[in-house]
Amino acid sequence: MPAGVSALTPLANLTLGSAQATVTFSSISSAYRDLRVVLVAGVTSGGAAYWRMNNDSTSTYLWHTLEGNGSTASATYNGNNYGGMNNNFVAWPTAGNPPTIVTLDVMDYSITDKFKPILSRTNAKNNGTNAMIVHWPSTTAINTLTFTAGGSTWTAGSTFALYGVSA
Amino acid sequence: MSLLPLGIIGQVSAATSAGAYELITTLTPNAVSSFSFTSIPSTYTHLQLRATVRGNYSSTNMGFTVTFNGDTAANYSYHNLRGANSAISSGATASASNYSGLSHPANMAAANYFSGFVWDILDYANTNKFKTSKIFNGFVTASNNNQITYDSSSWRSTAAINQITFNVVVGSVVTGTRFSLYGIKGA
Numbered sequence: 001m002p003a004g005v006s007a008l009t010p011l012a013n014l015t016l017g018s019a020q021a022t023v024t025f026s027s028i029s030s031a032y033r034d035l036r037v038v039l040v041a042g043v044t045s046g047g048a049a050y051w052r053m054n055n056d057s058t059s060t061y062l063w064h065t066l067e068g069n070g071s072t073a074s075a076t077y078n079g080n081n082y083g084g085m086n087n088n089f090v091a092w093p094t095a096g097n098p099p100t101i102v103t104l105d106v107m108d109y110s111i112t113d114k115f116k117p118i119l120s121r122t123n124a125k126n127n128g129t130n131a132m133i134v135h136w137p138s139t140t141a142i143n144t145l146t147f148t149a150g151g152s153t154w155t156a157g158s159t160f161a162l163y164g165v166s167a
Numbered sequence: 168m169s170l171l172p173l174g175i176i177g178q179v180s181a182a183t184s185a186g187a188y189e190l191i192t193t194l195t196p197n198a199v200s201s202f203s204f205t206s207i208p209s210t211y212t213h214l215q216l217r218a219t220v221r222g223n224y225s226s227t228n229m230g231f232t233v234t235f236n237g238d239t240a241a242n243y244s245y246h247n248l249r250g251a252n253s254a255i256s257s258g259a260t261a262s263a264s265n266y267s268g269l270s271h272p273a274n275m276a277a278a279n280y281f282s283g284f285v286w287d288i289l290d291y292a293n294t295n296k297f298k299t300s301k302i303f304n305g306f307v308t309a310s311n312n313n314q315i316t317y318d319s320s321s322w323r324s325t326a327a328i329n330q331i332t333f334n335v336v337v338g339s340v341v342t343g344t345r346f347s348l349y350g351i352k353g354a
Contacts, residue, residue: 004186004189005186005189006186006187006188006189007188007189007190007349008187008188033193033345033347034217062307062308062309062313063307064250064252064305064307064313064314064315065250065315066248066249066250066255066315066317073255074250074253074255075250075251075252075253075254075255075315076250076253077252077253077307077310077313079307079309079310105217105283105285107217107218107219107281107283108219108281108345111343111345113279113342113343114219114221114279114280114281114343115279115280115281117219117280117281117282117283117305117306118283119283119284119285119303119305121303131303131305131315131317132305132315133282133283133305133306133307133313133315134307135280135306135307135308137279139279165217165347166190167190167193167217167345167347
């Protein structure tokens with residue numbers, strides 16, 4: 001890539017006009033090395049928000065967190081997360097609270113020689129701050145990312161942005 | 168449900184206009200115990216390093232030492248917040264001869280697992296201040312082999328950073344390891 005050319009390419013940007021249960025980035029080009037996702041989103045009621053790669057609802061997603069909830073700092077490993085990354089954005093704010101901020105760095109998403117490491121950072125005003133490493137145990141290139149407000153809906157005004165990082 | 172075919176909704180924003188975030192170079196070291204970014208231009212405001220790493224050390228994980236500009240004097244300090252399984256800890260090292268805090272899967276970890284890390288080196292070319300950086304690093308391969316770390320570090324030098332050298336503590340990195348260095352421009 002020659003100097004002077006941006007290595008960060010906006011791929012999609014969505015602001016919800018009304019509440020909806022699921023947001024999907026599909027047909028993601030494999031032309032980049034990493035993906036970066038930025039969510040500023042709330043839910044209309046309590047629920048276990050989760051995300052999936054390539055609509056994979058059967059694999060065991062591994063994750064490890066480091067988080068603080070305002071009074072306690074903790075670390076947690078979870079190797080039994082079948083079918084998606086649920087409960088991993090700390091806890092989502094209850095209705096009426098500011099939206100949660102989530103950034104995901106999906107490393108080597110288009111490379112087929114390794115499982116995909118994902119670095120996640122979450123800040124929820126009323127629930128805490130969280131850092132997390134996730135592994136999706138597949139060597140398949142990621143072409144779809146789905147974000148689901150389990151048992152709830154994403155609030156109107158929630159934003160979902162996707163960027164490609166060249167290497 | 169909203170389905171977003173990319174390229175239809177994609178929009179270019181001013182914040183990411185061409186040239187604001189540029190790839191300097193990518194290294195794919197394999198079977199080596201030391202490698203460097205050299206001749207880093209001073210034309211950016213900040214640096215960002217993005218990497219996925221695995222080593223061949225006969226253990227479940229491995230580490231690096233890192234130096235700037237080849238400096239091995241006691242000019243490095245760092246502080247971390249770390250989680251491993253249910254253990255959480257914080258540590259600090261002062262006046263070290265390198266930065267050492269990154270951890271990655273090694274030969275005894277399950278196959279195909281690599282770490283991810285993103286390292287932001289701020290004002291790397293500014294000759295009026297010491298250099299500070301923040302690092303987010305982690306991997307998870309099994310219930311007894313996972314780490315997540317947030318580090319801050321400083322290099323007590325006002326020199327512009329023009330070289331970053333990684334030395335594997337034991338063993339070498341394996342194929343699939345990738346380091347990409349980016350320059351971020353100021354206004």
